[in-house]
Amino acid sequence: MGVEWYAGERAHRKQRWSARASLAAVTLAVLLPLLYGGLGGVLLLLTGAAGLAVTVAGLWWTLTRRGAPRAAAVLLAVTAPLAVIAMFDAANLLWVVLLSLTLWVLAVWSGRYALRSTGLRPVRVKEHRTPPPLRPFLVMNPRSGGAKVERFGLREKAERLGARVVLLDADERRDVTQLAREAVADGADLLGVAGGDGTQALVAAVAAEHGLPFLVVSAGTRNHFAMDLGLDREDPAACLDALTDGVELHVDLGFAGGHPFVNNVSFGVYGTVVQDPAYRDDKVGTALGLLPELLTGQSGPRLTARAAGRTLTDPQAVLxxxxxxxxxxxxxxxxxxxxxxxxxxxxxxxxxxxxEAAGLLLDPEASGLTVLTAHEVVVEADRPAIDVGIDGEAFVLPAPVHCRIAPRALRVRVPRLRPGVPQAQPPLDWRRLRKLAAAVGRTAVTGHAVGGSGRRGWTPHR
Known part of the structure; x- marks a missing residue:
């Protein structure tokens, strides 16, 4: 018991000193410009903030203008921060700004370290032990992720582990959903995909419909779903270990107008841009060509989104x-x-x-940004159909589009040994940091007072 108490007190002492270091760093970061620059330093800091706002405005005009106005906006967005840096350098305060920024980084890092163990715990998804599949079926896209299927020998490893593999042919468009349904009819007891998130969603819906486990192989380009499952994105072949040494995670599955999605569905700007056939080969050029009219409301649908009792009127984008x-x-x-x-x-x-663009970037609570959660979302438009992007794939759905979530409808089989999802960093709470820094024992952290066994209120850990 004494060893356990000592280890706990040592950890709490480290938290307290980290909190104190965070507060000291943030204090120095604020005072440095005042100490070395005086009133001129304050004015330069205000000028720097104005320069940042001008830079953001320039970026907005870059996205919403064409021709000469766009070129001028690009020039403004580039020269504004350079001008601010030159002003600080001329006043011999550039090193002060850099040191102040370094102290801010130190304050944030040490503050989060101090708060990391004060009651916050990583979310752990329950693992379900199930026997390995006997007749697994996998769909693999050889083109996905820069030919990862071939580079990592995914087909060969899957077949060695007893899976039946179907390779998608670039010259022959095949219905992935139908392939999965046929596999189920043939007795498959696991469905899997080595490919992009859009293909994964289609097969995942069939697996959920039949109550079968689903296997994700991180062979796509971005692998968002695999990343949030805690899979190894650097070694897609490691995902196949789930066929012999795996566990199941029961996760949610989203639907938009009957279409499944594992990541997200986008309405508005992105939903329209992704429809353009040129987008796959030239994402930046296609977006820059369409954004001026989309962002200023000259083209694209007028949307209304309803969720959790809130109404979003005329948003440019809804995710x-x-x-x-x-x-x-x-x-x-x-x-x-x-x-x-x-x-x-x-x-x-x-x-x-x-x-408003500058406010959106500089203010996390800007009025132009709406963030909430809901069990159902309804998106309406001023036209009978809406362009949407579902897990990066282009669709046109009849309006209104009803989005819903099926809680824990998908059984995902993952390797027992995997990197896992990194723990979320706790939000900085300066008030809690001040209390933690001022604490002389465990009281501010866990509710236990520090002292010997004879002190009132002390509760040993058992």
Missing amino acids: VSNNPYRRDDPAGLGRRERLDSGVLGVLGIRVDNAA
Whole structure:
């Protein structure tokens, strides 16, 4: 008991000192420009903030203009930050700014380290032990992810492990859903995909419909679903270990107008851009060609989204995700901490001018950004059909589009040994940090006071 108490107290002491280091770093980061620059330093900091706003405005005009105005906007977006840097350098304060930014990074890192163990626990999805499949069936796309199927020998390994593999032919368009249904009719007891997220969603829906386990092989380009399942994206062949040494995770599956999705469905700007046949070969050029009219409302549908009692009117973009994405950790953007919360994530964006674009980037609570969760989302439009992107694939769905989530409808078989999903960083709470830094024992952290066994209120850990 004494050893356990000592180890716990040592950990709490490290947390307290980390909190104090965080507060000290943030204090120095604020004071440095004042100490070395005085009033001029304050004015330069305000100028830097203005320069950042001008840069964002320039980026907005770059996306919403054409021809000479777009070229001028690009020039503005590039020269504004360079001008601010030159001003700081001329005042001999550039090193102060760089040191101040370094201290801010240190403050954030040490603050999150201090808060990481104060009651926050990583989300763990329950693993279900089941026997290995006897007749697994896998669909593999040889073109996906830059020919990962061939480079990692995925077909050969899967067949050695007893799986039946069907390779998709680039010259022959095959119905993946029908292939999966035929495999089930032939007695397959597991369905799997080595390919992109769009193909995975189609086969996953068939697996969920028949109550069969589903296998994900991270052979796509971005592998978002595999990443959030904690699979090894660097070695797709390791995913096949689930065929012999695996466990099951029961996760949610999203549907948009009857179409399944494992990641998200996009309405508005992206949903329209992805329809263009040129998008696959030239994403940036195609987007820049379409965005001016889409962002300014000259083309594209006028949308209305309803979710959780809220109404989003005329958003330029609506993203509905199978479980919400992280927002409190910049390093975790585009990641989902869990896939079994039973709710959809909803992100709506409406920006009408450059000032609102700057506010959207600089203010996490900007009015143009709507973030919520819901069990169902309904998206309406001023036309009978809506262009959407479902897991990156282009679809045109009749309006209104009803999005829903099927909680834990999908049995995903994963290797027992896998990298796992990184723990989400706790949001910075400066008030909690101050309490933790001022604490002299465990009281502020766990509710236990520090002291010997004779002290009042002390509770030993058992």
